[in-house]
């Protein structure tokens with residue numbers, strides 16, 4: 595790659611699963627990381643990191659963004675001599691808000707924008723490559739396309755389509771100060787589930803799409819899951835207890851991604867305020883040892899946005 599080419603990508607956080615949509619449903623959220631990549635003439639990697647992970651992420655070729663850019667350029671038939679990677683990370687890591695998916699989507703989108711126009715590929719290529727990197731499409735799809743993404747897999751081929759979320763739906767997240775890696779949370783799942791659980795889950799996943807797009811009145815039954823949350827609860831007890839209490843009070847609370855963040859799909863401003871009040875009271879009373887960052891967000895409908903500064 596020639597030196598001094600610069601692109602910036604702004605990418606949303608995502609919440610996957612949404613209850614019964616394990617490895618298939620995901621929602622883009624109004625919480626954004628920003629990545630700027632500049633090609634260098636020398637064989638070096640330079641990092642300017644701020645925000646989440648600035649003190650802990652590696653500053654070498656093992657950095658997830660550097661790895662994903664190198665791999666994407668290779669697949670496009672290019673290689674870089676060196677890179678300056680500037681990242682301002684807002685999405686918390688290891689909390690179930692798809693930070694690793696946002697990182698690979700930003701990296702692959704940047705690589706695709708750096709190569710000459712004739713070599714560039716479309717968003718479906720980005721979906722394919724980033725799903726392979728993540729091992730599942732449910733975070734990367736909404737990070738790429740925005741909104742509510744419905745994704746599926748045919749052998750090793752990934753596809754996704756978007757549905758429009760009803761305008762009254764407001765995502766509220768409660769992010770605890772403890773981490774759980776997606777890898778560790780996936781290791782807690784059984785190799786298979788029974789036919790009854792699968793059938794129950796299918797009904798709720800179908801209902802959830804209706805609730806999210808047409809009739810939020812059904813959000814509480816539509817967010818019931820039979821595939822993953824109960825197996826993972828032991829690894830995120832304060833989050834599991836908060837979800838159970840919110841659901842008993844009638845709020846559509848789920849584990850965000852593999853956890854431990856709690857996602858609540860509120861229906862309207864009044865419901866969102868009730869959720870915020872409930873979380874404040876519950877956490878003060880029951881989990882004083884855990885720090886919670888509670889945010890009322892919006893659905894991001896743009897997905898990853900690429901800006902080319904110099905080419």
Ligand SMILES: Nc1ncnc2c1ncn2[C@@H]1O[C@H](COP(=O)(O)OP(=O)(O)O)[C@@H](O)[C@H]1O
Pocket residue numbers: 627647651657658659681683686687688689690691692693694695697774775776777851852
């Ligand atoms: N912006 C980033 N830059 C580099 N590495 C990242 C970034 N975001 C996430 N990661 C890597 O991914 C890990 C978190 O991934 P994961 O366990 O899947 O949790 P999450 O639910 O946040 O995606 C981090 O510990 C870090 O190693």
Ligand SMILES: N[C@@H](CCOP(=O)(O)O)C(=O)O
Pocket residue numbers: 608610611616617618689690691692693694730732733776779780822850851852853
């Ligand atoms: N379907 C995946 C989603 C993981 O999301 P993350 O935000 O925790 O990375 C799973 O449940 O393992």
